[in-house]
Amino acid sequence: MLYPNLNLVLSIAMNKRDTIVQVETVEIIREANNQIDGSWQPIAGKATGTLRGQICPSRVTKTEWETIKDEAISVLAKCVDPTVPPKQETGLVVGHVQSGKTLSFTTVAALARDNGYQMVIAIAGTSINLRDQSTKRLEDDLNLLTRADRKWQHFKSHEFNEGDHAKIANVLADWQDASVPDWERQTVLITTMKHHQHLKNLGEILSRIDNLSNVPTLIIDDEADQASLNTKVQKGEASTTYQRVLTLREYLPHHTFLQYTATPQAPLLINLIDVLSPNFAKVLTPGAKYIGGKAFFHDQPNRIYTIPDSEIPTRDAPLDAPPESLLEAMRIFFLGVTAATILEGEYLEGNRSMMVHPSRETFRHGEYYFWVEQVRNYWIEILNLDENDPDRQDLLEEFRNSYESLQRTVSNLPSFEELPASLLRAIRKTQLHEVNAAGGRTPSIPWHNTYAHILVGGQAMDRGFTVEGLTVTYMPRGPGMGNADTIQQRARFFGYKQTYFGYCRVFLENSVSDAYHDYIIHEEDVRDRLIAHDKTGTPLNTWKRAFFLDRNLKPTRHNVLDIDYTQGNLSSRWYEPKAPHDSEAAIKENRFIVQKFLDTLSFQTDAQRTSRIEAWHNVSTDVRLKDVYEHLLVPLRVTRLVDSQKFTGIRLQIAAYLDTHPDALCTIYYMSRGNPRKRTLNKNDEIPTLFQGPSPRTGTIYPGDRKIKAPKGVTVQIHILELIQESDKKFSDVPTVAVWLPKDVSTDWLVQDQGSDEIGS
Secondary structure: OOOOOOOHHHHHHHHHOOOOOOOOOOOOOOHHHHOEEOOOOHHHHHOHHHHHHOOOOOOOOOHHHHHHHHHHHHHHOOOOOOOOOOOEEEEEEEEOOOOOOHHHHHHHHHHHHOOOOOOEEOOOOOHHHHHHHHHHHHHHOOOOOOOOOOOEEEEEEEHHOOHHHHHHHHHHHHHHHOOOHHHHHEEEEEEEEEOOOHHHHHHHHHHHHHHHHOOOOOEEOOOOOOOOOOOOHHHHOOOOOHHHHHHHOOOOOOEEEEEEEOOOHHHHHHOOOOOOOOEEEEEEEOOOOOHHHHHHHHHHHHEEEOOOHHHOOOOOOOOOOOHHHHHHHHHHHHEEEHHHHHHHHHHHHOEEEEEEEEOOOOHHHHHHHHHHHHHHHHHHHHHHOOOOOOOOOOOOHHHHHHHHHHOOOOOOOOOOHHHHHHHHHHHHHHHEEEEEOOOOOOOOOOOHHEEEEEEOOOOOOOOOOOOOOOOEEEEEEOOOOEEEEHHHHOOOOOOOOOOHHOOOOEEEEEEHHHHHHHHHHHHHHHHHHHHHHHEEEEEHHHHOOOEEEOOEEEEEEEEOOOOOOOOEOOOOOEEEEEEEOOOHHHHHHHHHHHHHHHOOOOOOOHOOOOOHHHHOOOEEEEEEEEHHHHHHHOOOOOOOOOHHHHHHHHHHHHHHHHHHOOEEEEEEEEEEHOOOOEEEEOOOOOOOOOOEEEEEEEEOOOOOOOHHHOOOOOOEEEEEEEEEEEOOOOOEEEEEEEEEEEEOOOOEEEEOOOOOOOOOO
């Protein structure tokens, strides 16, 4: 866990507010002791066992399967119990990009079948390709087309016929008929594209079926942060796809809506009263061979290459030839394909691919596709020349330079002298694909046709698109709008690549590389905090929306959020509260907290004072920052929004600093030795200025409160205030804490306060 000290911050918000026995499940009996933290306990039966036999050991190890199964059970246990009266639930399942989320929700679907769910609906992708990709995986893993027991009836929304509602109703009727043995009962599986017309068609089918309140249903929304959410929330309206999702849910009184995504920012930040705001979150564990952002950008950044600004085309400065960085990327890719051909021979498995991802504009795809095609054809022509030809020798020398780079990360790379004969064949057999909808529909990639592929495209290769065996990524594009979730979803180069990680290279524009580097801290932070919160067993609406995020990034697109958030970093700045009197209860509690903390400090006596400042204020030096954080800043209650978001940010920064500097010290100033300091509140009922100014203005007698800070480390000032409102109402003995963070206590953060908790209680 990156920042374990954050658990303390989180606790504040939360306080506020493998041989499978093939047996048929005949009856599901749940006793009271099956309850876990208020949820029910699913069991793994025949459907789950069949799935395990389908995927293991060819795709996952026994240990990995046990993790997948256990986590799927944990997910389903948070879903509605199919045996209780009708109710609805919304949950969030967070995986990593390219980490196997589809297998997770397939396992949850199998478990749902084992535990009495009568229907499973998979909303699978916003495009035909993504829908077909997910549908095929469900068909393969659930063995729908070849299994003998016919436990599922599969309906596809784009193939609905007039009588399908009656077919579905007849399947569901078996569950209500006590004379039907369990082995005859089938679970309805419906797959649909996340498109308003497909969802409308599905809704119309369901509207013609009676008694759906007796049908426990699991709805799986893949890539749930895309398209499902309300993009018109700020206008007080409902976007079409969002409305279709809500209507679908209305037809199903007894269901769980399960959101799957690798980028949960949007579902976490939408309004808590939105029906798509999740009530629980589960974080998935990737398999041991998974390579994600931490490996690429933190642990082994030698896989990352920067594309020079001069080699990134713009409308004002187009390129008239393929840039050198693209040629380098192609050389490294072809060398990797050649090495695999030599090392594995006729036993080549899977694929190797390269992705060129220039921009959204299809004209730019065509330009890069033309360059890639021309370069490949030229290299084929040159490598066909006599081995003594100067052009051939020059080209091979260029490949040798790229080989030396690859050699640094591939321990068993064949010698360069072994490569030329196979290099020509590797280049010649590589297929090129322009992946966009310029021809009317995004083409499918015939992965089985050949080993090596180069894909050139844009948005069609973003979210959810699986690039088999991706080793080299070339992305000459900027961060766009700077939405963190969008940038992360472009990382198709993540995945199960441990066996060929040495061949992986990522070419990025400099600011995009920086964005990924910063995103990893944010991603790990959010995941760790969701895991910690899940262990509390409390609803997700008590989870404080506060986490690390670089200020150059926005968490998600703004049009799905109707509650704003604050981003900041208060290093080299004072935190000074504006309304420490906002709650009478908070004032009383803070008096106790502050006094209890002051009692632990040692202040210098009059005889020990050595400076003019000490004559004005009590000072305690070399206080452990960890103690200040845990015993003063964490329990302190801050209730006014104008203060609370920044105060949460302060605590986030100190928590992160303590992770790397656990022995850091702090200086405490007890201002005016605890004597009350009068401040008049303005018309907003806020303190205009907490700090007393210098005296005189030059500060020769008193430098002013802002300068009362230690030369090093964090400084905390404790003020006791008497506050006077315009109505002459007074607030006496109001403890107020100001905090100075030096430059090195620096972390960017985001805080969103939805009024679901009160910071510091």
